[in-house]
Amino acid sequence: MTHSDVESLARELLSAHETGQIVPILPSARPGFDLNAAYQVEGTLKRLRERAGHRAVGRKVGYANKAMWRVLKLETLVWAHMYDDTLHHSDSNSATLSLANYCSLKIEPEIVFGLKQPISAEGLDATAALESTEWLAMGFEIIDCPFPNWQFQPSDFVAFFGLHAALVIGEKMQVKPELIPKLVEELPRFKVRTSKHGEFVEEGSGRNSLRSPALCLAELGAAVVRRFPTQPLSAGEIVSSGTLTAGHPTARGDLWKVDLEGLSLPSLTLRLT
Numbered sequence: 001m002t003h004s005d006v007e008s009l010a011r012e013l014l015s016a017h018e019t020g021q022i023v024p025i026l027p028s029a030r031p032g033f034d035l036n037a038a039y040q041v042e043g044t045l046k047r048l049r050e051r052a053g054h055r056a057v058g059r060k061v062g063y064a065n066k067a068m069w070r071v072l073k074l075e076t077l078v079w080a081h082m083y084d085d086t087l088h089h090s091d092s093n094s095a096t097l098s099l100a101n102y103c104s105l106k107i108e109p110e111i112v113f114g115l116k117q118p119i120s121a122e123g124l125d126a127t128a129a130l131e132s133t134e135w136l137a138m139g140f141e142i143i144d145c146p147f148p149n150w151q152f153q154p155s156d157f158v159a160f161f162g163l164h165a166a167l168v169i170g171e172k173m174q175v176k177p178e179l180i181p182k183l184v185e186e187l188p189r190f191k192v193r194t195s196k197h198g199e200f201v202e203e204g205s206g207r208n209s210l211r212s213p214a215l216c217l218a219e220l221g222a223a224v225v226r227r228f229p230t231q232p233l234s235a236g237e238i239v240s241s242g243t244l245t246a247g248h249p250t251a252r253g254d255l256w257k258v259d260l261e262g263l264s265l266p267s268l269t270l271r272l273t
Contacts (some may be wrong), residue, residue, distance in 0.1 A: 001032040001042070009033075010044035013160050016146045018099035023146040023160070028153040035078070038155035039227060044160065046081050047186035056081040057238050060141065061220055064210040064227045064242030076223040077210070078154050078227060080162030088168045094269045095140075099252075102165060106247035107270075109192050109204065109258040111213035112139040112169050114237045119221030120232035126184045126214035129221070135172040136183075136213075138192075138258060139269045142166040142241050143247060147234045166208045167240050170268035188212040190262035192244050196256050206263070213241040215217065 001009070009027060016023050024108045027041070046056055062078045063069065069076070088097060099105065118135035143155050143163040147156060157163055175183065187206045194201045210216035217239055225232045233239065250256065259267045 001037045005039065006034065006040045006044055009159070010041045010048060011089070013041065013146075014045055014048055017160045018101065020103050020149065021146065022103060024148065024224060026147055026152060026156050028155050031094035033155060035155045035158065035237060041159040042080050042161075044262075049083055055067045055084045057084050057087055058082045058240070059220065059224070059233065059237065060164050060167070060240040061216060061242040062157050063163050064216045065208070066210070072154055074154055076226075077216070077219055077242070078158050078162070078256055079220055079223065080158055080164060081166055082167060086164060086166050087238065088166060088169055090170050090268060090270075093170050093266050096271045096273055097166060097168060098273045099142065099144070099165060103146045104144065104150065105165065106143050106145075106249050107250040107254075107256055108141045108143060108243035108247045109194055109268075110139050110141050110240050110243055111187070111209065112137045112167065113213070113217055114172070114233055115233060115237045115239065116142070118232050118234045119120065119217070120225050122222040122225065124218040124221065126187065126212055126218065127180055129214045129218035130180045130183055131177070132173055132221075133175045133217070135174050136265075137172045137266045138170040138260060139240060139242070140168045140256065140258065140268060140270045142168075142250070165236075168270050169238075171266055173265055184212075184214065186263050187214050190260060194245055194248070194262070195257045195259075196248070201248060202245045204243075206244065208244050209212075209242035216241045
């Protein structure tokens, strides 16, 4: 795609993001659009949002499942930026969130990391990834899809903000050096149970995020530095590391809760209004 094509598509997707409009023709169905073009669009969107006064605060992960890589011919996971106006912190592990101008929302429980130093190397293990983090927390990510029937390709995902609408972060656990060996063991094995209005919905595990959220963080760092060697994950960034269950449809009035077993983080409750 030409620079003009990238700019035009970015503005079209930004408009859909701001108004909740459907995008009837997927970017991946347009001539010349591929994953490389998708990251060009994503970068253009970042510049447009920053120009409007919104600060990029981190990244969110997509396709943290190697089985999906084979199906979709991906070499690694994909990602997009998150922004200061989409990031929310809970109060005593409870939050209320109002969203306007959306198409079709889903909710996903994820482990969230806050970085204290850059991740600029490939091949890191879980220990090395955790050594770069300041804290971790339970989070709810809200995603929104402007494409008909939730059908899209990885390149569409990247180009439309990674489908990111909001991230709610629960209580933070400081990642102290003496805790890292225990976290390396717990993160692949811990379980989450999500409920809606007090009714059980689904159980998930840390294993669902690339075998461990810490390994997912390491893979994200490698993926970013391979594509943009001068723009690695940096200190202060927040990373939402991939869903622990399927994404479930949600709307105004829903009350969600995620409980954890095997990891020392409290439950997180979110009400959508």
